[in-house]
Amino acid sequence: GAGVSQSPSNKVTEKGKDVELRCDPISGHTALYWYRQSLGQGLEFLIYFQGNSAPDKSGLPSDRFSAERTGGSVSTLTIQRTQQEDSAVYLCASSLVLAGAAQYFGPGTRLTVL
Amino acid sequence: AQTVTQSQPEMSVQEAETVTLSCTYDTSENNYYLFWYKQPPSRQMILVIRQEAYKQQNATENRFSVNFQKAAKSFSLKISDSQLGDTAMYFCASLSGAGSYQLTFGKGTKLSVIP
Numbered sequence: 001g002a003g004v005s006q007s008p009s010n011k012v013t014e015k016g017k018d019v020e021l022r023c024d025p026i027s028g029h030t031a032l033y034w035y036r037q038s039l040g041q042g043l044e045f046l047i048y049f050q051g052n053s054a055p056d057k058s059g060l061p062s063d064r065f066s067a068e069r070t071g072g073s074v075s076t077l078t079i080q081r082t083q084q085e086d087s088a089v090y091l092c093a094s095s096l097v098l099a100g101a102a103q104y105f106g107p108g109t110r111l112t113v114l
Numbered sequence: 115a116q117t118v119t120q121s122q123p124e125m126s127v128q129e130a131e132t133v134t135l136s137c138t139y140d141t142s143e144n145n146y147y148l149f150w151y152k153q154p155p156s157r158q159m160i161l162v163i164r165q166e167a168y169k170q171q172n173a174t175e176n177r178f179s180v181n182f183q184k185a186a187k188s189f190s191l192k193i194s195d196s197q198l199g200d201t202a203m204y205f206c207a208s209l210s211g212a213g214s215y216q217l218t219f220g221k222g223t224k225l226s227v228i229p
Binding site for chain 1 (some may be wrong): 145146147149151156157158159160161164166205209213215216217219220221222
């Protein structure tokens with residue numbers, strides 16, 4: 001079946017602009033995750049959605065970052081007033097809600113803030 | 115807090131040979147899961163293998179196998195008959211505790227397969 005898809009593949013923006021990154025999980029996966037991969041920090045957890053439960057936002061680095069998941073499927077990660085340190089690859093993953101379930105990742109969005 | 119350590123930033127192996135990538139982890143939980151992911155230049159993070167800590171048997175997926183040493187908190191990945199397509203970054207990751215969902219990743223090992 002289809003894997004996790006993300007769009008856009010690459011995004012170049014100017015400092016101070018807002019950006020939206022989209023993730024479409026594997027059909028039937030009710031858990032969805034966002035991670036950030038940057039050279040200095042490695043892979044960092046950002047946010048977790050499970051079904052209709054309140055999301056775990058504990059990994060979001062600042063209040064400029066927000067995410068939503070509409071209809072339990074597609075998710076959008078929004079970064080407001082982008083800064084150069086936001087430049088990174090943003091990875092989305094999805095999984096079944098089972099103990100130790102493997103997370104399956106999308107191809108990521110590479111964000112470059114000039 | 116969980117930690118995952120990959121002590122080999124870069125490795126290389128001749129095509130058709132065998133290579134082992136090291137990973138150690140630290141957790142206070144009894145119930146946890148360990149993973150190896152591969153990230154080729156295409157950037158897609160691909161699941162290679164999964165190990166449940168309460169299972170003593172080492173997980174195997176075709177040419178990929180793990181050596182899980184629970185007491186030593188070691189989880190190494192062995193790639194047999196290395197192929198050019200195995201060239202990638204390899205990340206070790208852990209998922210600890212009941213209800214846990216945040217993967218903790220190591221820094222990665224860059225593997226190059228040489229023809």
